[in-house]
Amino acid sequence: MLVIVTLIAIDVGLSLLKQRSGWVSRLIDGEPTVIVENGKLLQRRMRLARLVEADVMEAARSSQGIETLDEIKFAIIERNGKISIIPRET
Numbered sequence: 001m002l003v004i005v006t007l008i009a010i011d012v013g014l015s016l017l018k019q020r021s022g023w024v025s026r027l028i029d030g031e032p033t034v035i036v037e038n039g040k041l042l043q044r045r046m047r048l049a050r051l052v053e054a055d056v057m058e059a060a061r062s063s064q065g066i067e068t069l070d071e072i073k074f075a076i077i078e079r080n081g082k083i084s085i086i087p088r089e090t
Helices: 002-020 022-029 043-049 053-064
Strands: 033-037 072-077 083-087
Touching: 002 022, 033 043, 053 072, 053 083
Parallel strands: none
Antiparallel strands: 033 072, 072 083
């Protein structure tokens, strides 16, 4: 019972801290990260996110029907881990 109460208290405390401080919120939840810009993979960011090109292309195919990297204007890893794809305008 004590463990459950402790975990709830920690959760509530962190939620309050995140509301009051943008820095704490970014530390705990992270920020969206651009991993493709104008059809070019940003290799360092891809390595830090432990992603490969195939992961980006899978998200591009499933969400936008995009077949090549050149068709992507931006690919962004959202805070929840999902990859958002913004296609280039043709």
